[in-house]
Each structure stands twice: as structure tokens, then as C-alpha cells.
Amino acid sequence: QKLKPRCAPQVASTMANMMATMMAIKDSKNFLKKWITEEAMTVKIEAPNAAKLATFLKKHASAGAALRTTCEPAGMDLVDLFVHSYLLWQAPSADATAALKRLKSAFIDWNDMRVSLVSDIIDVIGHKHWRAHDRVSRLREAMNGIFRREHKVSLERLRTLMKKDAVSYMDTLPGMVPFVANRVLLVGVDFHSVPLEEFGLQLLVQAGVFPSGMGLVDAANWVTRHVKAEEAREAHGALIAAVDHMWETNPPKLPKTSSKPSELAPPKPVEEARASAKALVEAQLAAERVALMAERAARREEMRREKLALKAKEARDSAKAGSKPIAGKSAVKPPVKGAAPVKGAAKPIAKPASKAPAKSVLKVVAKVGSKAVAKKK
Structure with missing residues (x-):
């Protein structure tokens, strides 16, 4: 207003x-x-469904129990379990077990495999193994990390650690995969965890246990919280059986690669590889033997030449010594009776008469002396 x-x-x-x-x-x-x-x-x-998880695990429980005898034998070494877990990651259990046997027969020990080339290890497990190069590269990196910590390829130290320290030990290894770390801790050290890999998560999403955007680490932690510790190994076996069933019914397609066809060829059998290695060693030994024999022959020839040179020198020295006259003797030998004179031969030098009487004169004197003595008698 x-x-x-x-x-x-x-x-x-x-x-x-x-x-x-x-x-x-x-x-x-x-x-x-x-x-x-x-x-x-x-x-x-869209929260995870625990009831569907229980149904899923119960469905594959019997097949998982049958796999435990082959995938988790009693008294399995921790490094064997470690390598087998890498081979089992995103792969069928039968292929992983067969690849483990080939590795143990092809290499002297795990340290021998650690220092081998990636291509050599792939030749043993097979080029058709799912993600072979990535799998072997991660495995070698992790084994080198173990060797830097322990100064040998051994995981026995895990048995002396608490769970928190053991988890940290496995997670901080280079090239480590969560599935491998959780499986070693569960099967080898009996710590509570449920290993889960990408194909297992995919099957759980299809079963309605997880939403489509669930992460692998979060899903593994959730499954571990909702599975009891005494049922963890059974749950792990059920997940492995489900993944094997997926590989049998609807296997994933191999990724496209730019590798040459020769690199994708099936590997040679172990027996053939051993035979070729043995032939190579024998050829090297034969070459060394031939070189040694040639060296010995050259040495013998050198010694023979040295002996001949020494004999020639001795002959020359003796010839020089024989050409000098010796006191009281003539240097030229007297001619042989009845022998023809040699043309161009040097004539013998006559001895001077003043030095010594001739032998004929001495004989005459001796005869005359003996006759005179006889007459006197």
C-alpha cells in the first residue's frame, strides 16, 4: 500500500x-x-536369493561329491593344488586334471616349470585349453612371486598363518585370481571360503540367485556368508559340477585369435618330446666325442713329429761328430782286400815313416832274433 x-x-x-x-x-x-x-x-x-542358491547347490550336490575324489585327492600338495586351481579356472575339471598330469610328467619339478617359457608350458597343456596363454602367464607370475618370498616353490607357510594373513598372502601374489586364492585356502588350509569363477557366476545369474549386474567379488563374498563352513567344500564341488555340465551342454565359443595355424596345432605327445630330447642329447655327446678324438689324434701327430725332429737332430749331431778325426786314428777306413776301388773315393793318407815302424819290418826283426837265439843254444 x-x-x-x-x-x-x-x-x-x-x-x-x-x-x-x-x-x-x-x-x-x-x-x-x-x-x-x-x-x-x-x-x-533384485537382491540375491538365498533360497534359490540352496536349490541350485542341492541340484548339483551329487555330481560335485563324485568330482571330489579326482579334483581333491587326500594328501594333495599345496603347490599341486595351486597349479590345478589355475588349470581349473574357467575350464572343465577333466581337462584340468589331465593337464596337471602332463605337466608333472613333462617337467622335473615345479621350479623347472617356473623357469620354462610360456610357449613350452602351453605345448604341454594344449593350445586348445581355454585362455591358455593368459592362464599360463598368470601361473608363472604367481610362482615367481612365491619363489621371491620363500626362495623355493612351496606354500607350506600357509599352514602356519592365521586366516587374515593367509588371505593377504594369496591376494597379494602377482597374477593371482580370486578363484585360485579361495580354492587353495578352502581345500588346502581348510579356511572358510567358497571359490566362485566367472562361469559359475553366470550360471547363478541364470538361476535367479543374483541380479545381472552383480560383481564377481561381491557374489563370492555373499555366497561365503550364506554357506556354512562345514558345507563349503560341498558347495564348491556343486559349483564345479555345474560348470562341467555347462561345458558339456553349451560350451562357450573360443575367442578369435590372430595366431598362425602352426601355433594352434595340437602338441606333440610327451613320449615323442622325450625321444627328440634324448636324440638331441645323444647327438651333442657324439659331436663332443668326435671332437675329443680329433684333438687326441692331432696331439699324437704332433708328438710323432717332435720325435722325428729329435731323431733327425741327433743324426745330424752324430754325423758332425763322426766327421772330426780322432787322435791316433785315421778318419778314413782302410780299403777292404779284394774290393774294387770306388770311383771318386778319397785315397787313404799315408802315415809318416818316422812316427812308427811298419808291421812287416817288425815281423822280420822278430824272426831274425828267434833264429839267432836258436843258433846260440
């Missing part, structure tokens, strides 16, 4: 804008509240 008449229209317009803004804010609050309520209801509907 106190405003001037000319300001009344402007004030009315400003008040109208303010009222409209307040109404919009109120509507936005109502909309936000309604959206939050709907999202909460949606999340509540």
Missing part, C-alpha cells in the same frame, strides 16, 4: 516468479522422494 502506483506492476511480477519457483522446488522434492522410493523397492526386489 505504501508503494507508489508506478511500482505496483513490477512487484506483482516479481512475486509471481517467486511463487512459481517455490512450487517447482516443491514438485522436484516430491519427484526425488518418489524416485528414491522406487529405486529402493527395485533394489529390494
